[in-house]
Amino acid sequence: MPLQGKEGRINRKRLPESRPHRNHRHPEHQADLTDLGRTSRKRNVNRCYIEKIGFNQEVAGKLYWDLKPLAVYPLTSHRMSEPVRKRIHSSDSDEDRGVTAAAENGARCCELLDLDAESSETSQGSHEESRECEILRQKLVSDMFSKLCRLSQAKSPLKIVRASQQYMYDDSNAEYLDCINSVAHVGHCHPVVVDALSYALSSNVAVCGWEIDRGNLQYTTRLKQTFPSNYDTVLFCNSGSEAVDLSVQIARLYTCGTDVVVVDNAFHGSLDSVFPLSRKVSREEVEWVHVVPLPDLYRGVYQSDDPDAVDKYLTDTHEQLNKVQRNGKKIACFVAEPMLTIPGIIIPPSTWLQEMYKMVRECGGLCIADEVQTGLGRVGSHFWSFLAQDVAPDIIIIGKPLGNGYPMAAVVTSRDIAAVLGDRIKEYQCTTAMDAIGCAVLDITEQNQLMNMAASVGEFLLDQLNNLKKKYEYIGDVRGKGLVFGIEIVWSKRSKKPSRDIAEQIVHRMKEENVLLANEGFHRNILMLIPPMCFSAENALALTQKLDKVLAELPTTNIVKDLVTGLPTISVESETRDVRLGIFQPQEEEEDDNLSSVQDNMDLQYAQHCYQDLD
Structure with missing residues (x-):
């Protein structure tokens, strides 16, 4: 007898020797x-x-x-x-x-x-x-x-052989608009950065076991000038992962605590010491890591249609922190991005982050802001995104955008907190190469007014994306500011059901249109836009026009x-x-x-x- 499926389902008969239903x-x-x-x-x-x-x-x-x-x-x-x-x-x-x-x-x-x-x-x-x-x-x-x-998978994977500013080129010299590489902060292979690095390395001296006079290095002073005056100590590292590791070490030494609080689906590095903090890539359950809910007002447990949504997220977190204390554990720090980019470009209400900082400090912990993705003027309104959220973290982490992709990162804090390192603080000094590249990135950012450009281009891009949102059923939400945006792809606005399949298809089709996007988030249905800061209004227009074309091609x-x-x-x-x-x-x-x-x-x-x- 033929196999009978459930009502409304496609009924098919097996081929010879195939598996039954x-x-x-x-x-x-x-x-x-x-x-x-x-x-x-x-x-x-x-x-x-x-x-x-x-x-x-x-x-x-x-x-x-x-x-x-x-x-x-x-x-x-x-x-x-x-x-x-x-x-x-x-x-x-x-x-x-x-x-x-x-x-x-x-x-x-x-x-x-x-x-x-x-x-x-x-x-x-x-x-x-x-x-x-x-x-x-x-x-x-x-x-x-x-x-x-x-x-x-047409033309996949791309064989990228060179890049310049906001463009990348494959082995056939086809040009692609890069909308996802935030690490190349001022643009790929910027000639000023390349020349600065070349000059610095031509006279670089590597030593081991003793100190040498590295000359008049200006970068540390210039970087501190971009922060409020209480952040007077900068410790240099080679990557954001190392910076997170160093920040957690400092917090544990300063508070005598051991446990760390992170946001769900976040990413804070891939070193073994911080890997459990990166819920995006690690499902390992460890006793010293406590995960708080993502304050997603679009898809979270509590959404924007609930006027008490933020308070409910905070109440759940408060109960979780109290449970940690009742179990005899002490919280060392809370690590989070001021704007949650990796979980899907979630911009939490400023009151949520302010209250989170308050609760963690009441538990005796320090607050650490991860500015790897959103620092150096990317949000447009402020040079650092924690300022846009009106909070004052105890420690700030900055990653490779500091050097436009060169392996350098930094931990910024106060002299009082950094003092717990003792003589180890000498291990985190600025090198001549870091000084040259870092100053070059700051020069380009200031001279080209990239922060103001991010604000104006971002405002234009937001308007264009919102127009597409009104036009197409597949776009459930558009969020972001400056040059950080997320586009939520759904099956329908009414259901809000995430569609990874459509998002991936859009990414592939945009690649065929010579535009590089990425789909991220827990369901991988969020199109992420974090381009180099030289991304122009013309680029934003080209991006939205091609996205409009791809969306229009989807079956109606x-x-x-x-x-x-x-x-x-x-x-x-x-x-x-x-x-x-x-x-x-x-x-x-x-x-x-x-x-x-x-x-x-x-x-x-x-x-x-x-x-x-x-x-």
């Missing part, structure tokens, strides 16, 4: 949960990859696929609605003819299987027919993977299931917005924890690979 699994397959094509049912139940021939009206035909471990089931021409079938067969392009051929092969495969109930009992039929079906199946699998790779018709056959068809009903971009939205079904953990592990490995050089 999971609800009718043979005992020998009960433990087989990791085979090819199985993905987390929490997010991808009955997920179908739909080969999109073109997003424009020129070619509206689509080929639907459902990948199984041992078989690919094509919804081929005789199972498509009449308009779709006509459009596919009427196209003259080579690509469309290839898809038509694949559809015809699939049709032949379906004929061999004889999809009606009567022939299902004899679908194992003759050996010759089974053999022919297996050959077609293998060809369909190969075609599908090649098409999917062409669709989602809806894909629904035929009430009779249970198969996908194209509908013009405006109320149904369950599927986008040719990918089925997950159906409601019981969750599979094993498969969910597999997907989470894949996301974790991706994050660990991508964030290792972020600081």
Whole structure:
């Protein structure tokens, strides 16, 4: 008898010797949960990859696929609605003819299987027919993977061979607008920075075991001038990770505490000593790390429609800190970005950060501001983002943007707090190379008025992005300031359901348009924009125009299931917005924890690979 799926779900019959439907699994397959094509049912139940021939009206035909471990089931021409079938067969392009051929092969495969109930009992039929079906199946699998790779991984990975200002170039000399590399603060390979480094290294002297006179170094003084007067000590390191490690050491020595408070899904370095603080890349549970909820008023537990949302976040955190104290532990510090960029460009209300600092200090801890991503004028209104939040951290961390990507970082604090290091403080002095590069970055920032430029360009970009938000259902939220922005991609504004699939497709399509974006956040559905500070209004306009083009190419018709056959068809009903971009939205079904953990592990490995050089 044919397998029967749940009402409203696509019913398909197995190819010979393929696995049964999971609800009718043979005992020998009960433990087989990791085979090819199985993905987390929490997010991808009955997920179908739909080969999109073109997003424009020129070619509206689509080929639907459902990948199984041992078989690919094509919804081929005789199972498509009449308009779709006509459009596919009427196209003259080579690509469309290839898809038509694949559809015809699939049709032949379906004929061999004889999809009606009567022939299902004899679908194992003759050996010759089974053999022919297996050959077609293998060809369909190969075609599908090649098409999917062409669709989602075209020109990937890029082979970048050089960069200049806000542009990057591949081995074919194609130019890409860089919208994600905040480390190249004043622009890639800025000639002033390059010349300063070259000159400094030509006379650099490396010593070990004794001190030498390095001359009149000005950078420490100039950097301190950008801070309020109470920050009078600067300790230099080689990376943001090392700066976080040093800050935690100082906090523990100063407070005699051991425990650290961090925000969920944050990133604060990849050294072993601070890796547990980076919830973005580490799921390790350690006793001395306490994770507080992310104050996300768009997708968090408490949202903007609740007037008491901020107070509720603070109440939960207060109870958590009290529990730590009741357990006999002492908090050493609270580490957080003033603007939470890595978790998805979340700008917490200033009252939240102010109250967090107050609670941590009442527990005897220090407050540490991570300015790796948002410092040096990037937010436009202030040179440091903690000033925009009207807070006064005890320790400030700055990363490689200080040197435009050169390995240098800094810990800025008061003389009183830094004194706990004793003679070790001499280990964190500024070198001649750091002095030359750091001064060059400050010179460029001041002379080109990059902070003011970030404010004006950011205001223009925000207006343009908000216009796109009004125009497209896929954009649920736009947030940020200066040259730090996040675009929340959702299936629909009403549901707010995050769509990693659409976000990734937009990133790939923008790459084809020679614009580099990244999708981040817990669900990886947030388009992140943190470009070099030389990013101009013309660049912002080009970015939004191309983003508008890519969004406009996404299908505006809806894909629904035929009430009779249970198969996908194209509908013009405006109320149904369950599927986008040719990918089925997950159906409601019981969750599979094993498969969910597999997907989470894949996301974790991706994050660990991508964030290792972020600081």
